[in-house]
Amino acid sequence: MKQLNLVPKSSFPDSPIPNPNPRDGVNGGNVTDLGNGSDVVYIPRFLTPEKSWEYFHYLNKHIPWTRPTIRVFGKPCLQPRDVCYIASEGLKELSYSGYKPNAYSWDDFPPLKEILDEVHKAFPGSQFNSLLLNRYNNGNDYVGWHSDDEKLYGNTPEIASISFGCERDFLLKKRSYKKSKGEVEGEGPPRKRLKKNNDVEPYSFNLKHGSLLVMRGNTQRDWIHSVPKRVKAGSTRVNLTFRRVM
């Protein structure tokens, strides 16, 4: 982790040090400036715990979750979490890692429209029109290092991520390229191969029940993120990532 001198060093990655460099920002949250026009807003108590549990139970039960087979380095493998996709009508189709999720309608899930309205109130001008949902059933479910820089999101995608249920660590580290071309590590469309970059300690956010994290500016271009496995995470987490298809 990036850390202040006063913070004791932890044994990464199992006991990450919380992100140490926030400044006060929007809506009772804080802004972490990643440099070069990238930043992250984190609002730990965006929704009340009570309302958040209502949403958690609704989504866990009513979303048509699937665990698709995707392609990583050309090899088929089961995605290590459940997913679902919602999008407004007429948008360009989403496709990642050889998988084209079926786009469900917002109209079928009124609580999702409610949450979207809350996000838009906090971030007016965002105009999100699609949503990728993730369900991590336990600490074995994860998302590998990737960035959400698909072309259909434009050059500076803004991504708003809401979390319900089990707290998990969300890590962000600077992208670095190998000279050779290849496929991305983890998931996402084919692009330049990512160097492992293991020497750089990531930023870490422990994403709370009812929290909102927004990645902005050049974050998808210059940074990669992940939610790693956590043996001790025993219960279910539902995550919503709102995006704007251009």
Ligand SMILES: O=C(O)CCC(=O)C(=O)O
């Ligand atoms: O679960 C999370 O917090 C992140 C999910 C994510 O990165 C994604 O869906 O692209």
Ligand SMILES: [Fe+2]
């Ligand atoms: Fe992502």
